Amino acid sequence: xxxxxxxxxxxxxxxxxxxxxxxxxxxxxxxxxxxxxxxxxxxxxxxxxxxxxxxxxxxxxxxxxxxxxxxxxxxxxxxxxxxxxxxxxxxxxxxxxxxxxxxxxxxxxxxxxxxxxxxxxxxxxxxxxxxxxxxxxxxxxxxxxxxxxxxxxxxxxxxxxxxxxxxxxxxxxxxxxxxxxxxxxxxxxxxxxxxxxxxxxxxxxxxxxxxxxxxxxxxxxxxxxxxxxxxxxxxxxxxxxxxxxxxxxxxxxxxxxxxxxxxxxxxxxxxxxxx
Numbered sequence: 001x002x003x004x005x006x007x008x009x010x011x012x013x014x015x016x017x018x019x020x021x022x023x024x025x026x027x028x029x030x031x032x033x034x035x036x037x038x039x040x041x042x043x044x045x046x047x048x049x050x051x052x053x054x055x056x057x058x059x060x061x062x063x064x065x066x067x068x069x070x071x072x073x074x075x076x077x078x079x080x081x082x083x084x085x086x087x088x089x090x091x092x093x094x095x096x097x098x099x100x101x102x103x104x105x106x107x108x109x110x111x112x113x114x115x116x117x118x119x120x121x122x123x124x125x126x127x128x129x130x131x132x133x134x135x136x137x138x139x140x141x142x143x144x145x146x147x148x149x150x151x152x153x154x155x156x157x158x159x160x161x162x163x164x165x166x167x168x169x170x171x172x173x174x175x176x177x178x179x180x181x182x183x184x185x186x187x188x189x190x191x192x193x194x195x196x197x198x199x200x201x202x203x204x205x206x207x208x209x210x211x212x213x214x215x216x217x218x219x220x221x222x223x224x225x226x227x228x229x230x231x232x233x234x235x236x237x238x239x240x241x242x243x244x245x246x247x248x249x250x251x252x253x254x255x256x257x258x259x260x261x262x263x264x265x266x267x268x269x270x271x272x273x274x275x
Contacts, residue, residue, distance in 0.1 A: 003251065004033045007107065007233035011040035011116065011199025012223035014082065015058045016049035022057035023255040024243050025224045029064045031252045032232075037068055038103065040199040040221055041080025041116025057255075069096040076103050080116035080200065108236040110194040110217075117200030117220075120184045177203050185209035185216040195219065195238075197231065204229035204240045 014020045069075045075097045079087045092099040103114035188196035195217040204222030222229030228243035246252040
């Protein structure tokens with residue numbers, strides 16, 4: 001049975017890259033009925049967009065999002081750094097789809113701010129070239145993880161993520177994440193927001209941060225490359241949801257090739273009959 005959520009937030013999908021876990025994301029989106037969907041940046045990776053890396057599963061993600069919009073679900077696309085070329089067109093609206101650089105919503109009486117987060121990282125002094133180098137390094141780790149996991153799969157071993165290992169165990173990486181979270185919360189607090197939602201650093205989180213006596217709820221939706229996570233707002237509260245937890249609890253069914261083939265057959269048949 002599909003779950004109803006008031007707001008669903010996903011970010012850092014990186015459509016157009018081989019690292020994008022589109023099949024899992026599509027399965028997750030199929031499992032929910034959102035009243036509102038926020039795409040919090042880096043949905044399309046315009047830095048490394050390659051037609052050869054665009055899969056059918058990625059097309060299905062786009063179709064799923066557009067289906068929500070066609071059903072009247074407000075879809076807010078917040079621009080990120082990997083899709084920053086879209087910022088020149090924001091704000092822009094077409095039907096239920098809205099392209100924005102930032103978004104403000106009142107949720108349960110709390111003023112909530114939605115940003116991607118790259119602008120705040122620039123305030124920390126991270127130059128653009130270093131950001132691109134970090135992105136390249138992240139992609140390299142994901143590629144290496146893919147090779148390692150293929151070998152581990154031959155022996156029945158579970159998958160590993162080098163990127164996650166580095167983020168969790170490298171002190172410099174942890175310090176950067178903490179600085180980013182506190183900086184985002186600080187900007188939000190000074191702007192008068194009670195909560196701030198972002199992406200960008202691929203680290204899902206929900207924590208309370210106090211800045212100059214002001215308490216801000218910091219929320220990060222993570223990504224659909226490595227952590228496979230999202231944010232859901234329901235019954236007046238936020239929670240971080242993770243792919244593996246949802247699968248283990250039976251709330252999401254893992255994608256199967258047979259299911260994908262059946263969907264394509266049904267879609268083709270529908271198209272034929274409509275003609």
